[in-house]
Amino acid sequence: MAMTMRFCPKCGNLMVLRTVGNSYIFYCMRCGYRMEVSKDSVMLKRSISFEKHLEKREEVAVGIPPGAIFAESIVCPRCRKNGVYYWRKQASSAESSDTIAKVYKCASCGYMWTELE
Ligand SMILES: [Zn+2]
Numbered sequence: 001m002a003m004t005m006r007f008c009p010k011c012g013n014l015m016v017l018r019t020v021g022n023s024y025i026f027y028c029m030r031c032g033y034r035m036e037v038s039k040d041s042v043m044l045k046r047s048i049s050f051e052k053h054l055e056k057r058e059e060v061a062v063g064i065p066p067g068a069i070f071a072e073s074i075v076c077p078r079c080r081k082n083g084v085y086y087w088r089k090q091a092s093s094a095e096s097s098d099t100i101a102k103v104y105k106c107a108s109c110g111y112m113w114t115e116l117e
């Protein structure tokens with residue numbers, strides 16, 4: 001996170017990264033000073049990917065029903081990290097309407113897959 005910090009040249013306060021339309025600026029909350037951030041800035045890319053990472057974690061939590069079980073021993077096939085939520089679900093296919101499927105969702109990357117029992 002240290003790479004994403006900028007201090008206001010006017011008052012020395014810590015500036016925050018803000019989105020304005022399609023571009024990004026650093027904004028000083030104390031005096032209102034704005035600093036344009038160039039799109040190819042390495043520092044900007046890092047801070048955007050960090051924000052995307054946070055958003056992704058929230059998305060992961062959103063798709064999980066209240067009855068889901070967290071299994072730390074299951075490994076995600078996509079990101080290879082331990083820690084997956086799973087729950088049971090009626091398969092929506094017309095041919096196998098009574099088939100129970102297990103739905104898995106990776107707690108790290110949000111990848112979902114199902115398994116028939
Ligand atoms: Zn300032």
Ligand SMILES: [Zn+2]
Nearest residue numbers: 076079106109
């Ligand atoms: Zn994963």
